[in-house]
Amino acid sequence: MGRMTLDELREQLPVTEEVAYFQTGTYGPALAPVVKAVRESMEYEALHGPARPATRAVIMEKEEEARANLAELLNVEPHELGLGSNTTRSMQRVLRNIDWQEGDEFVTTSLEHVSAADASRGLEQERGVTLKVVDGDESDAAFLESLDGAVTERAKLMLISHVASPNGRIMPVRQAVEIAHERGVPALVDAAQSIGQFPVDAQALGCDYLIGSGPKWLLGPMGSGYVWVAPDHTESFRPYFTPDVGSWTKPGAPAEKPTARDRAEFGTYNHPLVIGLGTAARTLMDVGLDVIRDHAAALSKILREEMSDTPGVNVLTPMEPGKAAGVTTLSFDGCSEEDLQALIAWLDAERNILVKFQWLSAPLIPGHAGMRISVAGFNTEEEVHHLITSIREGMKR
Numbered sequence: 001m002g003r004m005t006l007d008e009l010r011e012q013l014p015v016t017e018e019v020a021y022f023q024t025g026t027y028g029p030a031l032a033p034v035v036k037a038v039r040e041s042m043e044y045e046a047l048h049g050p051a052r053p054a055t056r057a058v059i060m061e062k063e064e065e066a067r068a069n070l071a072e073l074l075n076v077e078p079h080e081l082g083l084g085s086n087t088t089r090s091m092q093r094v095l096r097n098i099d100w101q102e103g104d105e106f107v108t109t110s111l112e113h114v115s116a117a118d119a120s121r122g123l124e125q126e127r128g129v130t131l132k133v134v135d136g137d138e139s140d141a142a143f144l145e146s147l148d149g150a151v152t153e154r155a156k157l158m159l160i161s162h163v164a165s166p167n168g169r170i171m172p173v174r175q176a177v178e179i180a181h182e183r184g185v186p187a188l189v190d191a192a193q194s195i196g197q198f199p200v201d202a203q204a205l206g207c208d209y210l211i212g213s214g215p216k217w218l219l220g221p222m223g224s225g226y227v228w229v230a231p232d233h234t235e236s237f238r239p240y241f242t243p244d245v246g247s248w249t250k251p252g253a254p255a256e257k258p259t260a261r262d263r264a265e266f267g268t269y270n271h272p273l274v275i276g277l278g279t280a281a282r283t284l285m286d287v288g289l290d291v292i293r294d295h296a297a298a299l300s301k302i303l304r305e306e307m308s309d310t311p312g313v314n315v316l317t318p319m320e321p322g323k324a325a326g327v328t329t330l331s332f333d334g335c336s337e338e339d340l341q342a343l344i345a346w347l348d349a350e351r352n353i354l355v356k357f358q359w360l361s362a363p364l365i366p367g368h369a370g371m372r373i374s375v376a377g378f379n380t381e382e383e384v385h386h387l388i389t390s391i392r393e394g395m396k397r
């Protein structure tokens with residue numbers, strides 16, 4: 001495994017020749033080796049017959065290697081991972097796994113993605129679950145104190161994002177998980193915005209479940225995602241109807257206990273996508289997640305400092321080192337939603353820069369929106385300066 005530099009990583013992303021891409025937190029562009037792995041394995045299956053044992057052997061070997069790569073990235077075991085199509089459905093699997101009764105409580109934060117807000121409201125409406133939303137936009141100490149007051153023995157689950165989608169804040173996840181566990185409440189970590197931005201050790205976070213997507217910071221294929229189930233929960237993890245012993249166990253043979261992978265994955269799925277996801281994980285590990293984190297932190301520092309020195313601009317992302325990674329969200333004084341949309345469209349059309357119009361809450365509050373900028377390992381300092389100058393220029397118009 002050779003080390004790959006950030007410049008070499010950038011070379012694997014032809015889109016960087018076309019546009020200054022600051023939308024990785026929405027969809028990261030798929031790396032060239034990912035596209036190649038998906039295409040080649042799909043072609044291989046089609047050319048040699050997907051049901052042929054020799055074809056299957058080749059594809060399954062690549063697939064197991066891919067699963068091992070993703071597991072290595074998260075510091076977990078491959079069979080503890082259930083692959084699927086995105087973070088939202090992985091979240092739903094964890095929620096469906098719980099026997100919710102009226103009056104049960106679901107604790108979450110105000111900085112969750114709309115997928116969590118929708119699921120929470122669905123639980124409230126369908127099952128009479130009581131929602132407790134803790135303000136995530138306070139200092140870590142104030143947030144943890146509020147969380148401590150909100151988690152009771154009636155809670156069936158606590159959900160927290162590792163990196164908050166609206167403003168890129170790194171949440172004090174480990175301490176939040178400890179608070180939940182003190183009351184015997186399992187914790188689900190939404191790592192959609194953290195995996196691929198910096199090193200993440202799922203076990204060290206201490207959580208019970210962790211979910212994420214392939215196509216964001218991991219630069220993997222669209223339609224790929226995963227749920228990690230901590231070993232203690234393998235037995236109880238039942239998002240679908242499954243038997244206690246695998247159906248292909250021969251009568252009289254030792255029971256084959258289903259793994260979390262068995263319980264999460266059913267029927268035919270897309271082998272090439274799994275291979276592409278593992279290729280993405282391997283490529284980022286070859287670069288080094290610490291290298292990616294340090295680069296994005298250095299560029300984000302320039303961006304945040306320059307923007308906070310710009311009259312009329314508010315940096316909504318914490319400025320303290322370590323409290324945010326590559327995401328920076330800005331708001332603009334006296335700027336309507338339409339003005340903001342127009343500025344973002346102008347950056348795209350006239351300056352070849354892609355940033356995101358971002359609602360700051362879910363459900364959305366009219367007027368409560370910002371510009372979200374994702375600085376990834378492949379972005380350059382030159383691009384960041386181009387962005388800063390262009391935002392200032394666009395604001396004058």
Ligand SMILES: Cc1ncc(COP(=O)(O)O)c(C=O)c1O
Pocket residue numbers: 025026085086087088089112113115161163164165190191192193212213225
């Ligand atoms: C924190 C967070 N959770 C969940 C999601 C939804 O991810 P997916 O589109 O993979 O379902 C996103 C997407 O931006 C996110 O930022």
